[in-house]
Amino acid sequence: MPNALRAGFLAIAAILGLGPLAAGAQTLAAVKARGTLNCGVSQGLAGFSDRNAQGAWAGFDVDFCKAVAAAVLGDPTKVAYVPLSATERFEALRAGRIDVLSRNSTWTLEREVALGLMFAGITFHDGQGFMVLRRPNVTSALELDGVTVCVQAGTTSADNVADYFRANSMKLQLVTLPTAADVVQALDGGRCDAMTTDQSGLYAERLKLARPGEAVILPDVISKEPLGPVTRADDLQWFNVVKWVNFAxxxxxxxxxxxxxxDEAMRSAKPDVRRFVGAEGDLGVKLGLDAAFAIRAVRAVGNYAEVxxxxxxxxxxxxxxxxxxxxxxxxxxxxxxxxx
Amino acid sequence: MSCLATRVHRTLPVLSMLAAALVLAGCASTPAPVAQPQRPQIRPAAYPVSALVGSWGIASYREDRDRPRTETMARQHCRTPYVITPGPTDGIMMHVADDPKAYELTLKGGADGKTYLGFETPPPHAQDREILSLTENVIVMRFIAPDVHARYGTFVYVRCPGGAQAAAPRRT
Amino acid sequence: MNRSSFIRRLSLVAAAGFASLFATSAALAQAAPPAAMRETMAIGDEPGRVSTEEVIIREGAFARQLVFFRSTEPVGTLVIHTSERFLYLVLGNNRALRYGIGVGREGFTWSGLVRVSRKAEWPDWTPPPEMIERQPYLPRFMAGGPGNPMGSRALYLGSTIYRIHGTNQPETIGHAVSSGCFRLANGDVIDLYSRVQTGTKVVIRHAATL
Known part of the structure; x- marks a missing residue:
């Protein structure tokens, strides 16, 4: 935006009195006063949130907790991790036991509206896919006509796969099995030549195969499972903090x-970079943080690609x-x- | 793999030089004992070592069918010649594989009737080259260590025009 | 692939050791490399040290695999992301065949669109002058073949020195390395070579600069 235009916009904003919104609940102030971020994570999901050999929490979702702590508190280690089961996770957030939920949770309308929560963004676009064995010529899910597919019983994956095959006029031979372990075993043993679950799950299950290198995970994604951090709906200021740490x-x-x-970024002459590191403008202050919040998050965990x-x-x-x-x-x- | 191997290989000539130096130092500092330490048996080579002195275009090949064009390419690369000069004693200054330092090497006759190029140790030594052919203007040689030969192939040295002078290599 | 992962681990350890031992040597006393090359693996510039067998990477992220890839480029285009160390062959319908690559110093020097101008099996190798200066014992020209650092196949790009080539050092795949351009394991570059025609579009992209 040209500077003159920007000045004009700010003037109008000032006349209309559009200052920072007063928060319904002061999560940011509470976190700062406490000096620790209470971050809800899974009870153990490899790659996303899990304890490593030293007993420390690590993973994709854990790094997001660290990034928020670095941005808000200036220290990525100031996090109290609260492991939560799937059933207790949203209630723990509603009850204020945690400040943010960073636990492979799918963003849906019902979860926001009925539970009074807000997803601050999507950190991981998951979705249902297929892993194929013994079918070297299959390069697309559309070539699975007549292939026997294994799926875990009682999951949305079972419904989705039936819909997908029907919509593409393909014949489905579905084998439904009680547990995820049964499914991967059946694939390895030859009872089916393909299995289906969310993509992130397929890569984890592949490691359990006798010869992982021979399995092909098809690039097709046939459902939407957007995963992201969640905050309470009554605190817009905190919601914005979490949202913009992700965007940062x-x-x-x-x-x-x-x-x-x-360090190189701190010396950059590019306006976008200068705003990001806080050398120019006051974006961080507008969020209720300080100018360096974004670069602190990056120093703590790296950028999205690194995480x-x-x-x-x-x-x-x-x-x-x-x-x-x-x-x-x-x-x-x-x-x-x-x-x- | 490469880096570790590089280090190991690079140490070899240094070690052998050290060993050689120690032996020599031992000889020099000991006041003439009754029996001279026996010098290793090195037969005279079929060619004088001075035949190697000069500026050469060097290239290498693996398949015999590539030999003629490799020779042509060697000639073309006289713009970055490999320069062989006389050494301080009887040898010539050249490199061994994978070591940027030049050493004094010499031509040696082997018991097998072949001609070797390398340190003044009885051939065949791990760091020797075998001279496959030598004329006034073209020399063909190969490293005798199988892994080194596998990596470098067979070398063709083609004498550069006015090649007796030591032209300094230059950037192009 | 136990051997390969062993080699990789070994080479990383060795690279660190090598870098510290020879930190002042001419090989490393070059101008500061671009940010993308910070964690450069200092490979020996000698002709390939490891097996000359036609290695295909079969496991892990750098194995050739189908991936989701949105692209407006026509089917058959090659897209190289140097920061990711991946080369994508666009298949259309949001799919690509992805290969792990190693990116050499020359690979970071140019970005944009070029075309495959020539293909070669077991390409010849002409070491660059600065390499001759550091390693005066190198042949100035090496006819193609196993052991040649250019590996089993090469795709020459435009009229530049840019090329996609093989390597006898498959443990360098996934890394920034001190020499070469875009390298694939020998078996993988043979596969790529068979799928790519002269004239193919090649898009080269780096991480944004600061």
Whole structure:
């Protein structure tokens, strides 16, 4: 935006009295006063939130907790991790036991409206896919006509796969099995030549196969499972903090700012980079933080690509390709509004 | 793998030089004992070592069918010649594989009738080259260590025009 | 692939050791590399040290695999993301065949659109002058073949020195390395070579600069 225009806009904003919204509940102030971020995570999901050999929490979702702590408190270690089961996770957030839920939870309308929660964004675009064995010529889910597919009983995956085959006029031979372990065993043993669950799950299950290198996970994604951090709906200020920490990590990747280039970024002459690191403007202050909140988050955990590759991507055991979670400009759909 | 291997290989000539130096130092500092330490048996080579002195275009090949064009390419690369100069004693200054330092090497006759190029140790030594052919203007040689030969192939040295002068290598 | 992962681990350890031992050597006393190359693996510039067998990477993220990839480029286009160390062959319908690559110093020097101008099996190798300066014992020209650092296949890009080539050092895949351009494991570059024609569009992209 040209400077004259920007000045005009700010003047109008001032006349209308559009200052920072008063928060319904003061989560930000409470976190600052407490000096610790209470972050809800899973009870153990490899790559996302799990305890490592030293007993410390690690993973994609854990790094998001660290990024928020670094942005808000200036220290990524000031996090109290609260492991939560699927059934207790939202109630723990509603009851104020945690400040933010960072636990592979799918964003749906019902969860926001009925539970009074808000998803602050999408950190991981998951979705249902297929893993194929013994079918070297299959390169697309549309070529699965007549293939026997294993799926866990009682999951949405079972309904989705039936819909998908019907919509594409393919014959489905579905084998429904009680547990996830049964499904991967059946695939390995030859009872079926394909299995289906969410993509992130397929990469985890692949490691359990006798010869993981022979399995092909098809690039097709046939359902939407957007995962992201959740806050209470009555605290817009805190919601914005969490939302923009996520956007900051994505914008950092797009701008070429990483943990190893943070110092270089501080000296950059590019306006976008200068605003990001807080050398120009007062974006952080408007959020109720300080100018350096974004670069602190990047220094703590790296940009989105670094967080992804380290925990679930190319530098991890899971090796999940970026896929949908690649930047919008690089082959994926990851998109963060600009920081200005 | 590569880096570790590089280090190991790089240490080899240094070690052998050290060993050689120690032996020599031992000889020099000991006041003439009754029996001279027996010098290793090195037969005279079929060619004088001075035949190697000069500026050479060097290239390498693996398949015999590539030999003619490799020779052509060697000639073309006289713009970055490999320069062989006389050494301080009887040898010539050249490199061994994977070591940027030049050493004094010499031509040696082997018991097998072949001609070797390397340190003044009885051939065949791990760091020797075997001279496959030598004329006034073209020398063909190979490293005798199988892994080194596998990586570098067979070398063709083609004498550069006016090659007796030591032209300094220059950037192009 | 136990051997390969062993080699990789070994080489990383060795790279660190090598870098500290020879930190002042001419090989490393170059101008500061771009940010993308900070964690450069200092590979020996000698002709390939490891097996010359035609290695295909079969496991892990750098194995050739189908991935989701949105692209407006026509089917058949190659897209190289240097920061990710991946090369994508666009298949259309939001899919690509992805190969792990190693990116050499030259691979970071240019970005944009080029075309495959020539293909070669077991390409010849002409070491660059600065390499000759550091390693005066190198042949100035090496006819193609196993052991040649250019590996089993090469795709030459435009009229530049840019090229996609093989390597005898498959443990360098996934890394920024000190020499070369875009390298694939020998078996993988043979596969890519068979799918790509002369004239194919190649898009090269780096991380944004600061």
């Amino acid at each position: 990590l994505v914008n950092a990747e797009e701008l070429g700012i990483s943990a190893s280039t943070a 992804y590759e380290r925990n679930v991507g190319a530098r991890s055991r899971l090796g999940i390709p970026r896929g949908l979670n690649q930047l919008w400009s690089m082959g994926g759909i990851l998109y963060a509004p600009p920081m200005r």
